[in-house]
Amino acid sequence: MSALLVTGDRDQDAGVRSLGIPEYRSFLARRGDASFLQYPAWADVKDQWFAERVGWSLDNDELAGVAQVLYRQFPGTRKYFAYLPEGPVADWADPGIDRWLGPLLRHLRRAGAFAVRIGPGPAxxxxxxxxxxxxxxxxxxxxxxxxxxxDPLGSAVAERLRARGWKRCGGDEGDADAQPRxxxxxxxxxxxxxxxxxxxxxxxxxxxxxxxxxxxxxxxxxxxxxxxxxxxxxxxxxxxxxxxxxxxxxxxxxxxxxxxxxxxxxxxxxxxxxxxxxxxxxxxxxxxxxxxxxxxxxxxxxxxxxxxxxxxxxxxxxxxxxxxxxxxxxxxxxxxxxxxxxxxxxxxxxxxxxxxxxLGEWETSMGGTANNTLYRAFQAYLARR
Incomplete structure (x- = not known):
């Protein structure tokens, strides 16, 4: 997958960049609370997906958050559905969510993503x-x-995501979630x-x-x-x-x-x-x-x-x-x-x-007519499955 992605590219707002596995693992080890789905080995389990690991810094060069992104190619295109299972691994209590979420989305869009699904950590x-x-x-x-x-943090994160156009998958029951609600x-x-x-x-x-x-x-x-x-x-x-x-x-x-x-x-x-x-x-x-x-x-x-x-x-x-x-x-x-x-x-x-x-899983389209069309087609494909 790395040949298809913008790797090593640093977003000027939050320093979003691709990470090597040692640096990525080191961050997870310091946190200790990340889901096993965000560990590098899980990408090796998902044989029809390609993986990239990214991280970002905020006020200095020290990593403030990371994510393992799984990409699934849409047939006949060079576009990808980007999935961050039970991720990103971030400080969801930080009210300045736009400092890293916006740059993360821009990075994924440059990588060819037409839509993104995330699984925020708070309950x-x-x-x-x-x-x-x-x-x-x-x-x-x-x-x-x-x-x-x-959990007040979970409620706050849900409201912040809704305000930015994210949609909760599967409504109240989470029927469309890939991971259990x-x-x-x-x-x-x-x-x-x-x-x-x-x-x-x-x-x-x-x-x-x-x-x-x-x-x-x-x-x-x-x-x-x-x-x-x-x-x-x-x-x-x-x-x-x-x-x-x-x-x-x-x-x-x-x-x-x-x-x-x-x-x-x-x-x-x-x-x-x-x-x-x-x-x-x-x-x-x-x-x-x-x-x-x-x-x-x-x-x-x-x-x-x-x-x-x-x-x-x-x-x-x-x-x-x-x-x-x-x-x-x-x-x-x-x-x-x-x-x-x-x-x-x-x-x-x-x-x-x-x-x-x-909080379940949340999705957003990357915007634009072509991406929105691909996103609707992808949703129809998932519904048929």
Whole structure:
């Protein structure tokens, strides 16, 4: 991609420039709170996208923010859709957002982008598990419940983006977001493992004990175990009525790329009972955060609770790594127990964490008749998918 981009070019307003990987990684290491999607290895996972890493300075030559930009070429043109998944990594509390956002957009436009999608970091609202459990009912949704906390920074960032013509993807539910709008997070910072154990609800503690008593063993897997993980994932998709649409090659590429960047960045956990693999979950670590990414399990012997055993081990390992947050990724917005997806939310609520509504993803066209036309065509293409 680098041959197609304006690289090494410095914007006079905010010093926006392409970064080499060492300099980019150094900034992420100092921050510690960036999403794994903003790490260089993630670009190696996305085989149909080209990547560029950029950064900017404000009042001096020291980097003030960075972003990994993924570019997808629009067929038949030399134009690109620019995607910054869960980025840029910036000081969103700075009211002078135009000091870097405007120059960033100009840089992307020079690179050939006809539209840009970003995923700002601040949260919007949070709900404690107990509040949502008490609010379940027919036709209820998370957004119907008074939030435990509304993040003023998230609200301010949303208003600033709207004022500059950005549009929130997928409306209130985030149906068009590539990353989940509602996520489940378990705070780890400042807590002991005993406190985390007591934070689990009674059913979760009972299930972990059941797994232990039944002899479920939690083992570390390797790349040779990915085919079995993928087989179980197919069973899970069919049982739970969803389709991720990813291939075994995708997970192999992910495992190789993330662990090449840093050993142990992606881990595969296996739950084995009487010599048989019953469940397998993947975990990703970056900075002070840990993510439970994908879970898979068999249809039989569910009574020995292999997934609860896996998750409790993963939570303990995340805590031992010094992570401040264990992010269990997406949850559905329904609070109706009759809805099939509600089971996933109910299961995660049992850990005692919080549902967090992120700001979601935001898009803008680069303007001009040609770019606006391409943007509308691209939106129509995504809608057909």
């Amino acid at each position: 919007y609202r949070r709900w404690d598990a107990a509040r949502l459990k008490a609010a379940t009912g027919a036709g209820r949704r998370i957004g119907d419940v008074l939030a435990t906390e509304v 509602y996520v489940f997070r378990l705070p780890l910072g400042g807590r002991t493992t005993d406190e985390l154990w007591r934070g689990l609800n009674q059913e979760w503690r009972r299930n972990v004990r059941t797994a232990r008593k039944a002899g479920v063993r939690v083992l570390a897997g390797g790349p040779e175990d990915l085919p079995e993980f993928y087989r179980l994932l197919g069973i899970t998709e069919k049982r739970d009525g969803f389709r991720l649409g990813r291939s075994l090659a995708y997970y192999r590429r992910q495992y190789e790329a993330l662990n090449a960047e840093q050993p142990g960045r992606m881990r595969l956990y296996l739950a084995v009972h009487q010599g048989e693999l019953l469940a397998a979950h993947t975990m990703i670590t970056a900075g002070k955060r840990v993510w439970y990414q994908t879970g898979a399990s068999a249809d039989h012997r569910r009574e020995v609770r292999p997934s609860n055993a896996l998750q409790w081990q993963m939570i303990q390992d995340a805590h031992a790594l010094g992570a401040e947050v264990y992010d269990m990724r997406g949850v559905p917005s329904t609070l109706d127990p009759r809805d099939r997806p509600f089971g996933l939310l109910r299961w995660k609520l049992g850990t005692g964490g919080q549902v967090v509504e992120t």
